Amino acid sequence: AELNVRESDVRVCDESSCKYGGVCKEEGDGLKCACQFQCHTNYIPVCGSNGDTYQNECFLRRAACKHQKEITMVSRGPCYSVMLSVLIFFSEYEGSGTEVQRKHSKCGVCKYRAECDEDAENVGCVCNIDCSGYSFNPVCASDGSSYNNPCFVREASCLRQEQIDIRHLGHCSDTDDTNAVGKKDDGMQYRPEVKDASDQREDIYIGNHIPCSESFNGYCIHGKCEFIYSTQKASCR
Missing domain, CATH: 3.30.60.30 (Wheat Germ Agglutinin (Isolectin 2); domain 1)
Structure with a gap:
């Protein structure tokens, strides 16, 4: 079994400080909140409420225990599929004369x-x-x-x-x-x-570094060409 131990800020472990499937275990001179989950490795992705994709639902529960933070399953499947559906919704929504459009009128869309x-x-x-x-x-x-x-x-x-x-x-x-x-x-x-x-x-x-496009072929004599979003310029590394 995989054992993840979360260090507590105080040397107290009880039901209020060790939640989400955690168990108080003796370690050294105190008690620690241990998360013991035997998760299978089958890839059945789920999307967590924190925006992360987990290998399966067990890994999501283990993460909630490890961080002692509530993480719920938003949907089955990777998170990006949820994100894309939201983008599609708003792209169709922007042309309807709504408050969203008026708010961004000075910038266009x-x-x-x-x-x-x-x-x-x-x-x-x-x-x-x-x-x-x-x-x-x-x-x-x-x-x-x-x-x-x-x-x-x-x-x-x-x-x-x-x-x-x-x-x-x-x-x-x-x-x-x-x-x-x-x-x-x-x-x-x-x-x-x-x-x-x-x-x-x-x-x-x-972050904001990606490989240069074909239009920058020959830009770097030595090293790799990278395009930097923030400056909208290419650089060599």
Whole structure:
């Protein structure tokens, strides 16, 4: 059995401080809240209320115990499918003369969770998506880039103001076709690839750095070319 032990701020362990399936265990000179879950490894993904995708429902319950924080199952399947349905809803909603449209009228239309910064010198759409609290859950996106988790894909869509979909879990491979965007009815098979959180390969792009497009071919004499969202410029590393 996998044993996850949560350090308590005080040397007291009871039903109020050790919830969500945790058990108080003696360790050293005190009691610790231990989370003992024998989770099977079958991939039956569920989406948690914290925005993370878990391998199955048992892993979600184990995470709630480990962090001593309520995490409920929002839906079955990866979280990005929930996110896409929300994006589709709002993209259809924006043209209806609603308060949402009036609020963003000075910027035109801000899509993909971007907000209109009317107080800035150059009024425009800004992205305030914070991905710092999301766990390592690599995915391959339709732009051919690998991201540390689905949140960074949402951030990329917001910053570029264009739709970027998640193709599959795990890093992008050489066989991924960046021109083919997977849709529900296109017959493409969803092939999840579960990676260990310790896998920190070079082709994982964190935050606002992605590989340069073909238009930057020859830009870097040495190193790799990266495009930086925040400055909208390319750099070599």
